Amino acid sequence: MNKGLKIVVLATQVPDTRNVGKDAMTAEGTVNRAALPAIFNPEDLNALELALRLKEECAGSTVHILTMGPQRAADIIRDAMYRGADGGYLLTDRKFAGSDTLATSYALSCALRKIGADVIVAGRQAIDGDTAQVGPQVAEKLGLPQVTYAEEVLQVKESSLVIRRRLERGVEVVETPMPAVVTVNASAAEVRPQNARLVMKYKYAMIPSEVAANAGSLAAKMVAERDYLKIAEITAADIECDEQQLGLLGSPTKVKKIENVVFQAKEAKCLNSSDEHINELMVELIASHTLG
Amino acid sequence: MANFFSDNKDLQYHLEHPLMRKIVELKERGFSDKDKYDYAPQNFEDAMDSFRRVMEITGGVCGDVIAPNAEGVDHEGPRVENDRVIYASGTVENMKAVNDAGLNGLTLPRRFGGLNFPLTCFVMANEMVARADASFENIWGLQDCAETLNEFATEEQKAKYLKWVCEGATCAMDLTEPDAGSDLGAVMLKATWSEEKQTWLLNGVKRFITNGDGDVSLVLARTEEGTTDARGLSMLVYDKRNGGMKVRRIENKLGIKGSPTCELVFIDAPAELVGDRRMGLIKYVMSLMNAARLGIGAQSVGLCEAAYREALKYAHERQQFGKDIIKFPAISEMLTNMRARLHGARALLYETSRFVEIYKQYTHISHERSLEGEERQEMKFYNRLSDAFTPLVKLFASEYANSLAYDAIQIHGGSGFMKDYPCERLYRDARIMNIYEGTSQLQVVAAINGVTKGTFMEQIARYESLEYSPAMQPIVEKLKALRERVVAMIQRVEGINKEFPQYKDFHARRLVESVGHIIITYLLAHQATEVEEYGSDAKAFLKLSEAYIAGAEAYINSSEGEDVALISEVQEQF
Numbered sequence: 001m002n003k004g005l006k007i008v009v010l011a012t013q014v015p016d017t018r019n020v021g022k023d024a025m026t027a028e029g030t031v032n033r034a035a036l037p038a039i040f041n042p043e044d045l046n047a048l049e050l051a052l053r054l055k056e057e058c059a060g061s062t063v064h065i066l067t068m069g070p071q072r073a074a075d076i077i078r079d080a081m082y083r084g085a086d087g088g089y090l091l092t093d094r095k096f097a098g099s100d101t102l103a104t105s106y107a108l109s110c111a112l113r114k115i116g117a118d119v120i121v122a123g124r125q126a127i128d129g130d131t132a133q134v135g136p137q138v139a140e141k142l143g144l145p146q147v148t149y150a151e152e153v154l155q156v157k158e159s160s161l162v163i164r165r166r167l168e169r170g171v172e173v174v175e176t177p178m179p180a181v182v183t184v185n186a187s188a189a190e191v192r193p194q195n196a197r198l199v200m201k202y203k204y205a206m207i208p209s210e211v212a213a214n215a216g217s218l219a220a221k222m223v224a225e226r227d228y229l230k231i232a233e234i235t236a237a238d239i240e241c242d243e244q245q246l247g248l249l250g251s252p253t254k255v256k257k258i259e260n261v262v263f264q265a266k267e268a269k270c271l272n273s274s275d276e277h278i279n280e281l282m283v284e285l286i287a288s289h290t291l292g
Numbered sequence: 293m294a295n296f297f298s299d300n301k302d303l304q305y306h307l308e309h310p311l312m313r314k315i316v317e318l319k320e321r322g323f324s325d326k327d328k329y330d331y332a333p334q335n336f337e338d339a340m341d342s343f344r345r346v347m348e349i350t351g352g353v354c355g356d357v358i359a360p361n362a363e364g365v366d367h368e369g370p371r372v373e374n375d376r377v378i379y380a381s382g383t384v385e386n387m388k389a390v391n392d393a394g395l396n397g398l399t400l401p402r403r404f405g406g407l408n409f410p411l412t413c414f415v416m417a418n419e420m421v422a423r424a425d426a427s428f429e430n431i432w433g434l435q436d437c438a439e440t441l442n443e444f445a446t447e448e449q450k451a452k453y454l455k456w457v458c459e460g461a462t463c464a465m466d467l468t469e470p471d472a473g474s475d476l477g478a479v480m481l482k483a484t485w486s487e488e489k490q491t492w493l494l495n496g497v498k499r500f501i502t503n504g505d506g507d508v509s510l511v512l513a514r515t516e517e518g519t520t521d522a523r524g525l526s527m528l529v530y531d532k533r534n535g536g537m538k539v540r541r542i543e544n545k546l547g548i549k550g551s552p553t554c555e556l557v558f559i560d561a562p563a564e565l566v567g568d569r570r571m572g573l574i575k576y577v578m579s580l581m582n583a584a585r586l587g588i589g590a591q592s593v594g595l596c597e598a599a600y601r602e603a604l605k606y607a608h609e610r611q612q613f614g615k616d617i618i619k620f621p622a623i624s625e626m627l628t629n630m631r632a633r634l635h636g637a638r639a640l641l642y643e644t645s646r647f648v649e650i651y652k653q654y655t656h657i658s659h660e661r662s663l664e665g666e667e668r669q670e671m672k673f674y675n676r677l678s679d680a681f682t683p684l685v686k687l688f689a690s691e692y693a694n695s696l697a698y699d700a701i702q703i704h705g706g707s708g709f710m711k712d713y714p715c716e717r718l719y720r721d722a723r724i725m726n727i728y729e730g731t732s733q734l735q736v737v738a739a740i741n742g743v744t745k746g747t748f749m750e751q752i753a754r755y756e757s758l759e760y761s762p763a764m765q766p767i768v769e770k771l772k773a774l775r776e777r778v779v780a781m782i783q784r785v786e787g788i789n790k791e792f793p794q795y796k797d798f799h800a801r802r803l804v805e806s807v808g809h810i811i812i813t814y815l816l817a818h819q820a821t822e823v824e825e826y827g828s829d830a831k832a833f834l835k836l837s838e839a840y841i842a843g844a845e846a847y848i849n850s851s852e853g854e855d856v857a858l859i860s861e862v863q864e865q866f
Contacts, residue, residue, distance in 0.1 A: 193353050196346045196394035196407055200331035203345065218334060226330070286609055 004060025297351025422594025504554025536561025
């Protein structure tokens, strides 16, 4: 049996596009981030669960979150700690702003080289971009084998993992040597709930810049006294990287134009966007059991 | 992504009650755990922050896991295989979720792995679980049995059983037998001391045991051979891993179908004595039952919440005569009264839980050191209030659960009678609540002393002396008038009872419920003084109180002593 794995979960904080209300889009047709709460990307939660189960399977293993984003992305690191992760790293720097998937995976892979990991687990894709590129790109950049669409780790061997993948036409069982990158499907086990004892233990966990902003508070005092409350903050200067490949500079993707798609139907019923019409539609859909 | 805590402002209000400071300080003993356990609070604010967070976790598990499973659990139910209970698959999922969320040993001390939360939080969690699935509340809520062990068991027993409960072991209280239901003094299951095995051995049958196949069971048994009454009964703790107990069958019930109600056979099952012999029923089961009654109060309020929400939702969706049915006064009046009763029962529930908590904490402290004079006074004071309020909340909340479930179906009309909507399950689940852990009739017996010996009236006087907002003044004036009428009713009943001994029993329920109505209205008026939105609940509940007391008063005033004979007539028939 393995002596314990160092598992890193790649996670991202996204606007909640699942519970879309009528304010979800701005008049210009872009996502109205102010109206949508920032959440833990759903498939990254599946990835976290897979990582936590792997940790339970191999005594002595650790699970850490690596996320790139602004300061508030530390929220998802704490969230993961409440569910059983040991800690995390927030990769944050103005130089990362405007990253597309290429620049993101470059920054993450540089950070991962520094952190080191036996297993890197990520959600298949994020709900704000739906590209499913970051996990595979990280594997490419690190020169590691990748298992995509993973559903469950079936077996942990001395230096390899046996994994079941969910594909369009069925399932496939593969074995990969470690270290490896695994991206996880939404069909994998759902994440466990936050745990009461862990929430109380870790609720004051912070990155250094949060500690600085809360200087003098009970929380800051607790972080100073207890090492397990320290969440690592990594900037561009902390990782060996080529700044030309970071952020907007390193992102070849350009958004040319965004269009609203209009569906055509023969027998159309006209509803405008007034609250009254929306309510009427909801009542109709519920009555016909289309919804609910 | 439903959350039964964040969607419920009334619950959040009750969590923030001013008495919480005193409760937390008693419970935390000067926050002495703060450097010993990484999850212990640093101070009061820190503790409150943790309560809110954990209640939110509980609300999430209830909304996202337990509630969606409820229909399947009701349909599938548990079964017996090879003398053991197999839970419905949804129940198994629920258990995993509450364990993963760490919601075990909520009130137990940290040295056994518990969260050391106040009873108020446990009651709140119970309520949310019951709103999601009343049958699962039975299983999860039984962790409260461990509180009885915490109070009366040896340190060694606590280290074994409390720790296990904190890790997710489920509990049962094995009291009822085929010939011992409300009359537990008639329990016959035998416990005999075996010199050879150096243990007590249980032999006999228990019936109607909720979660009878739980890991840890508190068993009421006859340790004193030759006795036939309560004085020969002791309490024992049974560990399922030791064998000797079989589940013979589980009952096919009207409601709470997910909760296995078991018939158990004990054959030389080893068990440990808890506390002193002969004190089983008199002391320990009484304590256990009081806690269980508060638990049913919580379960009932949770069901009221579910019924009210189902009814409100349907009344907004259903259209007849070209408009939403909620626009019809007949419907909106029903819903207004449902909400007033829901919020009223909840107000009484948390008031009671605070009384019980303070009393219990002083009891625990008195085991650690002798209490100061003032503390002893306070302990007595809250003990009296707990004893009076516990049956009152069980009575009101469980009856309201039934009436709200009834009204919820009525608002659904014909559709409510079909299996398509959750309200039919709520109706079936509610029906046991005013029966088990003591029927409503027995709650009246337990509460009537509080009426005639002054406990309730003294408390009402305390409510009267509080400050109320100008909007609530007229309500308080009316309550004073009602109180005087109820005092007159009590005097009349006591007077006639001297000559006709059953006369007080005859009217006991009317007196208890009259007093209860006044108390609940006061609690709502007090809440409305703090938060204006409760004003309409207070006003609506006052009307219910006035109507109820007028009816009870008319009934009592028109009953003479001779009417005792009238209600006894049926005894001769059949």
